[in-house]
Amino acid sequence: MVPELVGKYVFLVQTFVETGDTGLSWQEVASRWEDRYGEPYARRSFGNHRRAVEEVFGIAITCDRSTNRYRINESESAVDKREAVAYLINTFTVNSLLTLGKERLSGRISVEDVPSGQKYLTVIMQAMLDNAVLHLEYRKYLSCEVDRRTVRPYALREFAKRWYLVAFSEEAQTLRVYALDRIASLERTGERFRMPDSFDIGREFEASYGIYLPEEGQKPALVKLRATLREAAYLQDLPLHPSQTLLSQEGEHCLFALRVIPNPNFIMELCKHGAGLEVLEPESVRESVKRALNKALQLYE
Numbered sequence: 001m002v003p004e005l006v007g008k009y010v011f012l013v014q015t016f017v018e019t020g021d022t023g024l025s026w027q028e029v030a031s032r033w034e035d036r037y038g039e040p041y042a043r044r045s046f047g048n049h050r051r052a053v054e055e056v057f058g059i060a061i062t063c064d065r066s067t068n069r070y071r072i073n074e075s076e077s078a079v080d081k082r083e084a085v086a087y088l089i090n091t092f093t094v095n096s097l098l099t100l101g102k103e104r105l106s107g108r109i110s111v112e113d114v115p116s117g118q119k120y121l122t123v124i125m126q127a128m129l130d131n132a133v134l135h136l137e138y139r140k141y142l143s144c145e146v147d148r149r150t151v152r153p154y155a156l157r158e159f160a161k162r163w164y165l166v167a168f169s170e171e172a173q174t175l176r177v178y179a180l181d182r183i184a185s186l187e188r189t190g191e192r193f194r195m196p197d198s199f200d201i202g203r204e205f206e207a208s209y210g211i212y213l214p215e216e217g218q219k220p221a222l223v224k225l226r227a228t229l230r231e232a233a234y235l236q237d238l239p240l241h242p243s244q245t246l247l248s249q250e251g252e253h254c255l256f257a258l259r260v261i262p263n264p265n266f267i268m269e270l271c272k273h274g275a276g277l278e279v280l281e282p283e284s285v286r287e288s289v290k291r292a293l294n295k296a297l298q299l300y301e
Contacts, residue, residue, distance in 0.1 A: 006122060009053045011036060016061055016072045023064065023071030055129060120180050121156070121163055128153045133191040134167075137184040146184050151176070152193040155201040157211060159265075164211050166201060168193075175204070177211050209241060210265025220259045224280040227254050231276030240269060255280075267292060 015032055016024065024032070026043065033041035050061045063070050127134055136149040151167035154175070158164070163180040204213065207220040224247075227235055232254035236246065240258060247255040260266060262285045270279060270289050279286040 005052070006056065006125070008037075009049060009056055012049055012053055012061065013057060013059055013072070016070065019071065021071060023067070023069035025069055029070060056125075120183055120186055123186060124153055124156060124165055124180075127188065128155070131192050131195055133170075133189045133193055135187050135189055136178065137186070138178060139182045139184055141182065149176075149178075150189065151178070154195070154199055155204075157201060157205070159211050166204065166213075175213055177213060179211075206242075207259070208261050209263055209269065212261070212263040212265055214261055218261050220261050221282055221285065223258050223260060223262065223282065223285055225256045225258075225270075226278045226280055227256060227273075228252065228276045229254065231273055232256070235277075240266075262288065271296070 011033075015029075026046075029046060030041040030043075033039075033046075054060050059072055061070055061072055124134075126132075132153075134151050134153055136151060137146050138149050139146050150170040151165070152170070153165055153167045155166040156163060157166055157177075165178045165180060165183075167176060167178060168174070169176040207218075208214050220243075229249075229252055232246075232249075235244070235254075235256060241260045243260060244256055244258040247257050249255075267285070267288045270277060270285075271292050279289050
């Protein structure tokens with residue numbers, strides 16, 4: 001039920017984004033809805049969906065009383081104002097289109113599977129909307145043991161084909177990160193929590209990389225990298241971190257700098273680039289990458 005509703009919310013957002021500032025009359029909205037879903041659209045349902053869209057995505061569909069037309073003010077900036085919102089909109093839109101066209105486009109579209117997003121993603125989203133406390137049965141990473149956790153779901157974060165729940169742990173009394181594919185079961189406790197006004201998922205991970213929350217006292221380091229021209233092209237298209245900047249080009253190489261906490265996710269990412277990327281400084285990061293690559297090399301000697 002929840003995935004179906006979110007899909008409908010996304011359809012409305014995309015519809016109004018495409019029409020821009022000209023907007024749509026109620027008759028045009030109802031007509032597009034009927035074309036898409038093959039059923040009449042009640043005006044009351046439209047009102048409920050408008051409120052839900054504002055709650056879920058933070059996007060208001062307003063009515064200009066002088067023209068009786070509905071639109072999203074400054075629609076492009078509204079949709080792009082938060083990276084997470086834009087990602088969710090794109091994800092649900094693509095999934096919806098794939099479902100619609102799977103018969104006609106069978107064998108012509110291939111997408112990567114993200115198993116962790118299928119079972120609990122929308123359930124957690126609804127709990128976040130309701131500020132509902134959750135009980136988790138959570139599997140430990142290197143064993144079959146299961147712990148029971150009580151958490152306040154603050155945010156969702158996607159990284160490397162996996163979804164993660166960022167939540168306040170009532171047992172630990174601090175923020176924790178939980179991989180959705182390691183959740184064995186999930187249920188509401190019946191209790192609610194108050195969301196901290198100051199919380200922002202972007203700020204929490206601003207200096208970090210991947211899904212590691214900064215530890216107390218940890219500060220970002222200035223990391224300098226030398227990349228081949230081919231690797232530099234990839235890095236410019238898909239920066240390693242928002243702080244990444246191109247310093248210069250020297251012959252067949254480009255120099256980059258970024259300010260980030262060098263956690264295990266970051267070291268692993270640097271290793272993935274192999275000979276196309278060299279860490280110049282700091283020495284501690286250079287040595288961490290060197291040790292990881294040498295350890296991998298020993299497996300083949």
